Amino acid sequence: MKGPILILVAGILWGTTGTAQVFAPESAHPISIGAARLAVGGLFLLGVVLAAGKLNFTNWPVKTTIMASLSMAFYQPLFFSAVTLTGVAIGTVVAIGSAPILSGVIEWIFLKKRPVLIWWCSTFLSISGCLLLFVNNESVHVDPIGLLMALGAGLSFAIYTLVSRELVETYSALSVVAVVFTLSAICLSPFLFIYDMSWITGLRGLGVSLHLGILATGIAYLLFAMGLIHVSSSTAVTLALAEPLTAALLGVFIVGEYLSIISWMGIILLMLGIGILIWSSKNAGVGKEVRTRGERSQV
Known part of the structure; x- marks a missing residue:
């Protein structure tokens, strides 16, 4: 249960970004906020890993690290641009909703790991809930370029997750991030000079x-x-859909936003x-423990 809970907490923390931006x-432009977010986050993580003395570049995979870094760097402007072009509803649904599907397809094609049925059911329910939650909040405006950028954001996050998982299997999570x-x-540092950053002072x-x-x-x-x-x-990206769920609830209880019956149905889904x-992950862990005990008793 440790893995799903950690990812669920991460999704909840991500869900606070919308409320924080309110x-x-x-004068703060959304892209400048994204650039400042990565700048502060990168400096914070670098300071922590240096203080802990866990940064070791011995046999560090350069290509994999660059791929993960570029994926996260591309995600920020692609997502914010998609939201600007095609609206918060469609941009968010396509970007966040496409990431689990793209992640499952990438795992299936490149890692030969076919997602199990329970994952498909969970992902379908979660994406349907995300669709009901966001699309009902505003009039639907579909912009082809905006849709492509939203899909690009979803693909970027899926690639980042897949590549990061490969890295954390060998190196400490703190060093990787x-x-x-x-x-x-x-x-993304050039955006700090393109947009007005006086708001940060x-x-x-x-x-x-x-x-x-x-x-x-x-x-x-x-x-x-x-x-x-x-x-x-693929499981991690689906669990990360706790982000829009948290954002919606914070919008209601802190910002004072109103959610319709359809939006509340989306939250339930x-x-x-x-x-x-999470339930399937728990059962899988219990089953694995039982099998391990059985093997030990046979020995």
Whole structure:
């Protein structure tokens, strides 16, 4: 149960980003917020790993690390651009909803790991809930370029998850996220000079940046990487759909947003899908323990 719980907590922390952006200064552009988020998160993780003395570049896989860093760097502008072009509803649903499916397909094609039936059921329920949750919030506007960017964001997150899982199997999760997010922050550093960043000097802007960088990025992705050690990448991406669920609930109870009956139905489906996946992971762990005990008794 350790892996699913860690990823679930990571998704909850990611879900606070939308509420945090509500409290950001009006002059803060979404892409500049994303760039600042990675910059603070990368510096935080790099400081932690240096303080812990766990950074070791011996036989470090350069190509795999670059792929993970570029995937995370591409995700930020692709997602924010998709939301701008085709709206929050469609952009979020396509980006977040496509990631589990793309992750399962990538595992199936390249790793020859066919997703089990319980995963398909859980993913279907979760994506359906996400669809009901977001599409009902605004008029639907479909922009072809926006859809492609949203799919690109979903693919970026799926690739990041798959590659990161390969890295954490050999290296510590702290070292992996520190290196990956430092490189990702460097890739997005030009946006810090393109957009007006004066908003970050104020108390409110600084608080938002620290929350997004430390909690919603540094700690969240560290927990996600630790969870990847115990679960498949496709399962991890589906569990990460706790992000929109958290965002919706925070919007109601903190920001004061209103959710219709359809949106609440979406929340129920999301919780059901995630709950089924956690339940199946627990049963799989119990079954594995029973088999191990049986093998030991035979010996």
